Amino acid sequence: MTNLFFIAAIPGGASWVLIIVAVLLLFGGKKIPELMKGLGQGMKEFKKATKPDDEQPKEPEKLSE
Numbered sequence: 133m134t135n136l137f138f139i140a141a142i143p144g145g146a147s148w149v150l151i152i153v154a155v156l157l158l159f160g161g162k163k164i165p166e167l168m169k170g171l172g173q174g175m176k177e178f179k180k181a182t183k184p185d186d187e188q189p190k191e192p193e194k195l196s197e
Contacts (some may be wrong), residue, residue, distance in 0.1 A: 143151065159167065 155164070
């Protein structure tokens with residue numbers, strides 16, 4: 133029974149269209165790319181911060197002449 137409730141809670145096609153229209157009305161078309169860029173940068177920083185130190189990419193060493 134709980135599986136049926138979970139499946140029913142997932143938005144369908146028409147619900148996604150309504151959600152997208154509501155977001156466009158609230159934020160406007162010009163603001164959405166800025167929001168997505170900020171979200172992407174935040175996710176990138178979060179992933180970078182959660183990696184252990186030994187897995188972090190090291191900066192290339194500068195060649196001394």
